[in-house]
Structure formats: C-alpha cells, structure tokens
Amino acid sequence: MPTDAETRPDTSGSQTLSRGLTALSLLADHGRQTIQQLADRLGVHRSVAYRLVRTLEEHRLVVRDPAGLLSLGPQLVILARDVEHDLQSASLPHLQQLADELGATAFLAVRDGDDAVTLVTAVPRGVNASVAQHPGHRHPIALGAPGIALQSMLDAATWRALGHDEPMHPEVEVMRRRGWAVSANEVIQGITSVGAPIVSRGSTDASVAVVTVGQPDTDAMGAAVQRTARAIEADLR
Known part of the structure; x- marks a missing residue:
C-alpha cells in the first residue's frame, strides 16, 4: 500500500514548476528585465525569484547579461525546433x-x-x-x-x-x-x-x-x- 507521503500531491514542486513556466512567459512578453522586476510580476519575494532564475539558468532556459538583465536562453530554441x-x-x-x-x-x-x-x-x-x-x-x-x-x-x-x-x-x-x-x-x-x-x-x-x-x-x-x-x-x- 502506498504511504501518505507517496499519495500526497507535491504541491511545492508543482508550484515551483508553475512559477518557472510563468517566468518564461513573462520574459517572452516583456523582454529583458531584472530579477526584481520578474519577482514583482510573479508576485513573489526577490529571493524566491533568484532561486528560480538560478535553476532556469542551469538549464540554459534563461541567461543573464553583464548588466544583470534576464532574457530567454538558447535551450528554448532547441526545445522548440x-x-x-x-x-x-x-x-x-x-x-x-x-x-x-x-x-x-x-x-x-x-x-x-x-x-x-x-x-x-x-x-x-x-x-x-x-x-x-x-x-x-x-x-x-x-x-x-x-x-x-x-x-x-x-x-x-x-x-x-x-x-x-x-x-x-x-x-x-x-x-x-x-x-x-x-x-x-x-x-x-x-x-x-x-x-x-x-x-x-x-x-x-x-x-x-x-x-x-x-x-x-x-x-x-x-x-x-x-x-x-x-x-x-x-x-x-
């Protein structure tokens, strides 16, 4: 029999995934922006947005220029080809x-x-x-x-x-x-x-x-x- 932990929905993981997808959509809609701007549009604290951005950067879904502005990364082109x-x-x-x-x-x-x-x-x-x-x-x-x-x-x-x-x-x-x-x-x-x-x-x-x-x-x-x-x-x- 599955345990409660196995059957309980992973709401935190789902929320993180949802925020990540929303972040990509916001970058597509609004272009380059700072982490604070992205956090404001997501409605989360800057630290939450920062962790989210780090994960997206690791997968090359988001890149950051020398001025700290975020934009969509090259991996999206590969995924969408x-x-x-x-x-x-x-x-x-x-x-x-x-x-x-x-x-x-x-x-x-x-x-x-x-x-x-x-x-x-x-x-x-x-x-x-x-x-x-x-x-x-x-x-x-x-x-x-x-x-x-x-x-x-x-x-x-x-x-x-x-x-x-x-x-x-x-x-x-x-x-x-x-x-x-x-x-x-x-x-x-x-x-x-x-x-x-x-x-x-x-x-x-x-x-x-x-x-x-x-x-x-x-x-x-x-x-x-x-x-x-x-x-x-x-x-x-």
Whole structure:
C-alpha cells in the first residue's frame, strides 16, 4: 500500500514548476528585465525569484547579461525546433516577403486555448524601426487582428467552451466576408494590426498578421496579408 507521503500531491514542486513556466512567459512578453522586476510580476519575494532564475539558468532556459538583465536562453530554441516545424518552415519566407513589401513586422500566430501565441516573426529589411513582436508573445484571441482571425475559425460552441459568455468580436463577421481583420489600439495603444486565417491546418488554428504604427492603408495591408495566408496554405499541401 502506498504511504501518505507517496499519495500526497507535491504541491511545492508543482508550484515551483508553475512559477518557472510563468517566468518564461513573462520574459517572452516583456523582454529583458531584472530579477526584481520578474519577482514583482510573479508576485513573489526577490529571493524566491533568484532561486528560480538560478535553476532556469542551469538549464540554459534563461541567461543573464553583464548588466544583470534576464532574457530567454538558447535551450528554448532547441526545445522548440520541432514545434510546428512544417508550419514555421512554410511561413518564414512568405512572412519575410510580406514584411519587406509592407515595411512592417509580419508574424504567424497559433491558437493555444484562449490565447494567440506568436510562433515566428519577420522584421522588414531596410527600415530604420519597426514594431517588436517576439516569438512566444501571447494575448487573448478576444482582441487584436490575429486573434480575430483565429476566432473566425471557431464555431459558437467552441467559443463558449473557452469560457466566453459574450459574442465573438464584431470584426469576426466582417473578416469572414472580406477575408482579413483589422484592429487598432486593442492589444497595445497606438498599434494597428491586420490579420488573416490560415485554413486547413488540421488540429492547429493559425493566422498571419502584420503590426505597425500610425494610420496605414489597411486595405492594401489586408490584401497582402490574405495573399500571404493563401501562399502558406499552398506550401503546406
């Protein structure tokens, strides 16, 4: 018969694992930060965050620069190299072409439950500055053009199963008719995004999007994003 110690859940270990995964997500979302900043975002004492960081550093999941700023480590690239490999390989050249054509950051997002997660990004060449969109960044699919594009691939029952009592974003129906979605000032103030779904991807819902500042020609961007989505679909067949 198992003892109480053997059957009792290891809550401390589970909590540590959960904090470690959350720390990686925070570094993906917020970029380089100090241990104190990470501790504040985790809601833990600095000493707890320090021990957590040391463990992540040992496994090269996190690295620290000479100034003490933390960032995601190279081991994550190794772990992620086979995640949606075909999708990444098919999309990257098309994303780079899209980014260069529009002079805006282009990226591919996949649905992870109720979130849109950036899988791969292309930055425009020959442009002095562009909006940063790091792989691993996530935001709710309820907001933003890539999220709206992902919503458009769901039926009402799936949307409710994700915990939504409210209807889908009003732009979803527009996107279904037009083929691409537009969002401004939803995820980040001052940022406009345009996105289109990649259909026929089996178990993974994906979308192509671009992000930029100012008041872009969203019709031209939408047409380009939609063409890119169709090109990626063709390469995946």
